[in-house]
Amino acid sequence: MPLRGLLPEEIAAVDTMSTAECWRALNDAPFGRLAVGAADGVDIFPVNFAVNSEAIYLRSAPGSKLVDIAHSSSVAFEVDGADGEEHWSVVVRGIAERLIHDRDIHGSGVLQLKTVTSTAKHNYVRITPTSISGRRFSATPHR
Protein backbone atom coordinates (compact mmCIF):
# COMPACT_ATOMS: atom_id res chain seq x y z
CA MET A 1 0.00 0.00 0.00
CA PRO A 2 1.46 3.36 -0.97
CA LEU A 3 1.95 6.11 1.56
CA ARG A 4 -0.85 8.02 -0.06
CA GLY A 5 -3.23 5.28 0.88
CA LEU A 6 -1.91 4.91 4.37
CA LEU A 7 -1.65 8.44 5.64
CA PRO A 8 -4.71 10.31 4.49
CA GLU A 9 -4.76 14.02 4.09
CA GLU A 10 -7.12 16.91 4.04
CA ILE A 11 -9.98 16.20 1.74
CA ALA A 12 -9.70 18.00 -1.55
CA ALA A 13 -12.91 19.52 -2.78
CA VAL A 14 -14.27 18.13 -6.00
CA ASP A 15 -16.56 21.10 -6.35
CA THR A 16 -17.61 24.10 -4.33
CA MET A 17 -21.20 24.90 -3.42
CA SER A 18 -22.92 28.21 -3.95
CA THR A 19 -24.12 30.16 -0.94
CA ALA A 20 -27.70 29.31 -1.86
CA GLU A 21 -26.84 25.62 -1.99
CA CYS A 22 -25.16 25.92 1.40
CA TRP A 23 -28.30 27.39 2.97
CA ARG A 24 -30.47 24.71 1.42
CA ALA A 25 -28.15 22.09 2.88
CA LEU A 26 -28.30 23.77 6.27
CA ASN A 27 -32.07 23.81 6.16
CA ASP A 28 -32.25 20.12 5.36
CA ALA A 29 -29.57 18.78 7.71
CA PRO A 30 -30.94 16.72 10.62
CA PHE A 31 -28.23 17.95 12.99
CA GLY A 32 -24.96 19.83 12.96
CA ARG A 33 -21.63 19.97 14.74
CA LEU A 34 -20.69 23.03 16.74
CA ALA A 35 -17.03 23.78 17.45
CA VAL A 36 -16.33 26.24 20.24
CA GLY A 37 -13.32 27.55 22.05
CA ALA A 38 -13.67 26.17 25.55
CA ALA A 39 -11.68 27.16 28.62
CA ASP A 40 -9.42 24.15 28.18
CA GLY A 41 -9.14 24.02 24.40
CA VAL A 42 -11.43 23.43 21.47
CA ASP A 43 -14.51 21.26 21.78
CA ILE A 44 -17.01 19.98 19.27
CA PHE A 45 -20.39 18.37 19.74
CA PRO A 46 -23.49 17.45 17.80
CA VAL A 47 -26.41 19.85 18.14
CA ASN A 48 -29.89 20.31 16.85
CA PHE A 49 -30.48 23.70 15.35
CA ALA A 50 -32.89 25.91 13.51
CA VAL A 51 -32.27 28.28 10.62
CA ASN A 52 -34.01 31.63 10.37
CA SER A 53 -33.17 34.70 8.31
CA GLU A 54 -29.72 33.38 7.49
CA ALA A 55 -28.79 32.88 11.13
CA ILE A 56 -28.48 29.66 13.08
CA TYR A 57 -30.30 29.22 16.37
CA LEU A 58 -29.50 26.79 19.14
CA ARG A 59 -31.02 26.22 22.53
CA SER A 60 -29.11 24.68 25.37
CA ALA A 61 -30.08 23.50 28.79
CA PRO A 62 -28.60 25.35 31.78
CA GLY A 63 -25.12 24.20 32.73
CA SER A 64 -24.46 22.65 29.36
CA LYS A 65 -21.30 22.86 27.34
CA LEU A 66 -22.82 25.58 25.23
CA VAL A 67 -22.06 28.08 27.95
CA ASP A 68 -18.42 27.66 26.88
CA ILE A 69 -19.38 30.03 24.12
CA ALA A 70 -18.92 32.72 26.73
CA HIS A 71 -15.18 32.05 26.54
CA SER A 72 -15.00 32.89 22.87
CA SER A 73 -17.70 34.22 20.61
CA SER A 74 -16.07 32.89 17.43
CA VAL A 75 -17.52 29.51 16.58
CA ALA A 76 -17.66 27.14 13.65
CA PHE A 77 -20.63 25.05 12.65
CA GLU A 78 -20.66 22.17 10.20
CA VAL A 79 -23.24 20.01 8.49
CA ASP A 80 -22.55 17.30 5.97
CA GLY A 81 -24.20 14.49 4.15
CA ALA A 82 -23.97 12.15 1.24
CA ASP A 83 -25.62 12.08 -2.16
CA GLY A 84 -24.78 8.66 -3.45
CA GLU A 85 -21.00 8.32 -3.64
CA GLU A 86 -20.55 12.05 -3.34
CA HIS A 87 -20.31 13.70 0.05
CA TRP A 88 -20.76 17.36 0.83
CA SER A 89 -19.83 19.55 3.77
CA VAL A 90 -20.94 23.06 4.66
CA VAL A 91 -18.99 25.10 7.20
CA VAL A 92 -20.32 28.27 8.77
CA ARG A 93 -17.97 30.44 10.75
CA GLY A 94 -19.58 33.11 12.82
CA ILE A 95 -20.17 34.99 16.00
CA ALA A 96 -22.26 33.35 18.68
CA GLU A 97 -24.20 35.38 21.17
CA ARG A 98 -26.55 34.39 23.88
CA LEU A 99 -29.94 36.01 23.55
CA ILE A 100 -30.44 37.52 26.98
CA HIS A 101 -33.67 39.42 26.64
CA ASP A 102 -37.05 38.01 25.78
CA ARG A 103 -37.44 40.76 23.23
CA ASP A 104 -34.35 39.50 21.39
CA ILE A 105 -35.56 35.93 21.51
CA HIS A 106 -39.00 36.87 20.28
CA GLY A 107 -37.61 39.47 17.89
CA SER A 108 -35.48 36.83 16.22
CA GLY A 109 -38.57 35.55 14.51
CA VAL A 110 -37.93 32.08 15.84
CA LEU A 111 -40.69 32.26 18.37
CA GLN A 112 -43.42 33.62 16.17
CA LEU A 113 -45.41 30.51 16.77
CA LYS A 114 -46.90 29.63 20.14
CA THR A 115 -44.59 28.62 22.93
CA VAL A 116 -45.21 26.01 25.55
CA THR A 117 -42.16 26.37 27.77
CA SER A 118 -40.55 29.28 29.54
CA THR A 119 -37.60 30.85 27.78
CA ALA A 120 -36.04 31.49 31.18
CA LYS A 121 -35.10 27.85 31.57
CA HIS A 122 -32.73 27.79 28.63
CA ASN A 123 -29.86 29.56 26.99
CA TYR A 124 -30.70 30.74 23.53
CA VAL A 125 -27.84 31.21 21.14
CA ARG A 126 -27.74 32.88 17.77
CA ILE A 127 -24.86 32.33 15.37
CA THR A 128 -24.51 35.18 12.91
CA PRO A 129 -22.41 33.91 10.01
CA THR A 130 -19.28 35.77 8.99
CA SER A 131 -18.51 33.22 6.29
CA ILE A 132 -20.19 30.21 4.76
CA SER A 133 -18.60 27.72 2.44
CA GLY A 134 -19.50 24.33 1.03
CA ARG A 135 -17.66 21.66 -0.82
CA ARG A 136 -18.43 18.37 -2.47
CA PHE A 137 -15.94 15.52 -2.32
CA SER A 138 -15.61 11.82 -2.83
CA ALA A 139 -15.71 9.76 0.33
CA THR A 140 -12.56 7.89 1.28
CA PRO A 141 -10.60 9.01 -1.76
CA HIS A 142 -7.35 7.72 -0.29
CA ARG A 143 -8.42 4.56 1.46
Next chain:
Amino acid sequence: MPLRGLLPEEIAAVDTMSTAECWRALNDAPFGRLAVGAADGVDIFPVNFAVNSEAIYLRSAPGSKLVDIAHSSSVAFEVDGADGEEHWSVVVRGIAERLIHDRDIHGSGVLQLKTVTSTAKHNYVRITPTSISGRRFSATPHR
Protein backbone atom coordinates in the same frame (compact mmCIF):
# COMPACT_ATOMS: atom_id res chain seq x y z
CA MET B 1 -45.86 23.88 16.78
CA PRO B 2 -44.48 23.94 20.32
CA LEU B 3 -41.32 25.80 21.15
CA ARG B 4 -39.61 22.52 21.73
CA GLY B 5 -40.12 21.64 18.12
CA LEU B 6 -39.11 25.03 16.84
CA LEU B 7 -35.93 25.85 18.71
CA PRO B 8 -33.88 22.68 18.92
CA GLU B 9 -31.35 22.12 21.61
CA GLU B 10 -28.26 20.15 22.33
CA ILE B 11 -28.78 16.55 21.47
CA ALA B 12 -29.35 14.40 24.52
CA ALA B 13 -27.52 11.12 24.47
CA VAL B 14 -29.67 8.04 24.44
CA ASP B 15 -26.71 5.93 25.43
CA THR B 16 -22.99 6.35 25.89
CA MET B 17 -20.39 4.29 24.06
CA SER B 18 -17.51 2.46 25.67
CA THR B 19 -13.97 3.49 24.81
CA ALA B 20 -13.54 0.31 22.79
CA GLU B 21 -16.68 1.09 20.82
CA CYS B 22 -15.38 4.60 20.20
CA TRP B 23 -12.13 3.28 18.74
CA ARG B 24 -13.98 0.80 16.54
CA ALA B 25 -16.12 3.66 15.27
CA LEU B 26 -13.01 5.75 14.60
CA ASN B 27 -11.42 2.90 12.68
CA ASP B 28 -14.47 2.48 10.49
CA ALA B 29 -15.35 6.11 9.80
CA PRO B 30 -14.70 7.23 6.21
CA PHE B 31 -13.73 10.75 7.28
CA GLY B 32 -13.77 12.98 10.32
CA ARG B 33 -14.15 16.62 11.29
CA LEU B 34 -11.26 18.46 12.84
CA ALA B 35 -11.89 21.57 14.94
CA VAL B 36 -8.91 23.81 15.56
CA GLY B 37 -8.28 27.15 17.13
CA ALA B 38 -7.28 29.37 14.25
CA ALA B 39 -5.76 32.83 14.43
CA ASP B 40 -9.17 34.41 13.80
CA GLY B 41 -11.39 32.04 15.78
CA VAL B 42 -12.40 28.42 15.63
CA ASP B 43 -12.49 26.53 12.37
CA ILE B 44 -13.72 23.08 11.43
CA PHE B 45 -13.18 21.03 8.31
CA PRO B 46 -13.55 17.50 7.03
CA VAL B 47 -10.38 15.43 6.92
CA ASN B 48 -9.23 11.99 6.04
CA PHE B 49 -7.29 10.32 8.79
CA ALA B 50 -5.61 7.15 9.95
CA VAL B 51 -5.71 5.50 13.37
CA ASN B 52 -2.64 3.83 14.83
CA SER B 53 -1.86 2.83 18.41
CA GLU B 54 -4.74 4.92 19.76
CA ALA B 55 -3.56 8.07 18.07
CA ILE B 56 -5.01 9.85 15.05
CA TYR B 57 -2.81 10.78 12.13
CA LEU B 58 -3.46 13.41 9.49
CA ARG B 59 -1.44 14.62 6.57
CA SER B 60 -1.86 18.05 5.10
CA ALA B 61 -0.45 19.73 2.07
CA PRO B 62 1.85 22.73 2.58
CA GLY B 63 0.01 25.98 3.15
CA SER B 64 -3.19 24.29 4.18
CA LYS B 65 -5.47 25.23 7.01
CA LEU B 66 -3.97 22.51 9.16
CA VAL B 67 -1.00 24.75 9.88
CA ASP B 68 -3.41 26.71 12.05
CA ILE B 69 -2.74 24.01 14.57
CA ALA B 70 0.41 25.95 15.32
CA HIS B 71 -1.78 28.56 16.95
CA SER B 72 -3.20 26.13 19.47
CA SER B 73 -2.28 22.53 20.06
CA SER B 74 -5.62 21.66 21.64
CA VAL B 75 -7.95 20.26 19.01
CA ALA B 76 -11.18 18.32 18.81
CA PHE B 77 -11.97 15.61 16.32
CA GLU B 78 -15.36 14.11 15.58
CA VAL B 79 -16.76 11.20 13.61
CA ASP B 80 -20.36 10.18 13.42
CA GLY B 81 -22.69 7.93 11.54
CA ALA B 82 -26.05 6.25 11.56
CA ASP B 83 -27.17 2.76 12.35
CA GLY B 84 -30.72 2.71 11.14
CA GLU B 85 -32.70 5.37 13.00
CA GLU B 86 -30.02 5.67 15.64
CA HIS B 87 -27.11 8.04 15.16
CA TRP B 88 -23.82 7.98 17.00
CA SER B 89 -21.06 10.53 17.50
CA VAL B 90 -17.54 10.09 18.85
CA VAL B 91 -15.53 13.11 19.98
CA VAL B 92 -11.81 12.99 20.63
CA ARG B 93 -10.18 15.91 22.35
CA GLY B 94 -6.43 15.95 22.26
CA ILE B 95 -3.12 17.56 21.61
CA ALA B 96 -2.00 17.95 18.03
CA GLU B 97 1.65 18.07 17.11
CA ARG B 98 3.36 18.26 13.81
CA LEU B 99 5.83 15.46 13.25
CA ILE B 100 8.96 17.30 12.25
CA HIS B 101 11.55 14.58 11.99
CA ASP B 102 11.49 11.63 9.65
CA ARG B 103 12.32 9.39 12.58
CA ASP B 104 9.11 10.48 14.34
CA ILE B 105 7.05 9.94 11.22
CA HIS B 106 8.55 6.52 10.62
CA GLY B 107 8.58 5.71 14.34
CA SER B 108 4.88 6.36 14.54
CA GLY B 109 4.29 3.02 12.91
CA VAL B 110 2.17 4.64 10.25
CA LEU B 111 4.81 4.30 7.58
CA GLN B 112 5.77 0.69 8.17
CA LEU B 113 4.70 -0.12 4.67
CA LYS B 114 6.49 1.13 1.60
CA THR B 115 6.30 4.79 0.75
CA VAL B 116 6.01 6.30 -2.69
CA THR B 117 6.14 9.99 -1.96
CA SER B 118 8.55 12.21 -0.05
CA THR B 119 7.56 13.09 3.48
CA ALA B 120 9.16 16.49 2.98
CA LYS B 121 6.24 17.67 0.87
CA HIS B 122 3.67 17.40 3.62
CA ASN B 123 2.89 18.27 7.18
CA TYR B 124 2.28 15.22 9.31
CA VAL B 125 0.13 15.68 12.35
CA ARG B 126 -0.47 13.35 15.25
CA ILE B 127 -3.39 13.88 17.63
CA THR B 128 -2.77 12.27 20.99
CA PRO B 129 -6.14 11.92 22.73
CA THR B 130 -6.65 13.40 26.15
CA SER B 131 -10.28 12.30 26.21
CA ILE B 132 -12.58 10.23 24.05
CA SER B 133 -16.32 9.98 24.38
CA GLY B 134 -19.15 8.59 22.32
CA ARG B 135 -22.89 8.85 22.42
CA ARG B 136 -25.85 7.39 20.61
CA PHE B 137 -28.91 9.48 19.92
CA SER B 138 -32.02 9.61 17.82
CA ALA B 139 -31.78 11.80 14.76
CA THR B 140 -34.00 14.88 14.63
CA PRO B 141 -35.66 14.27 17.99
CA HIS B 142 -37.15 17.76 18.03
CA ARG B 143 -38.07 18.34 14.42
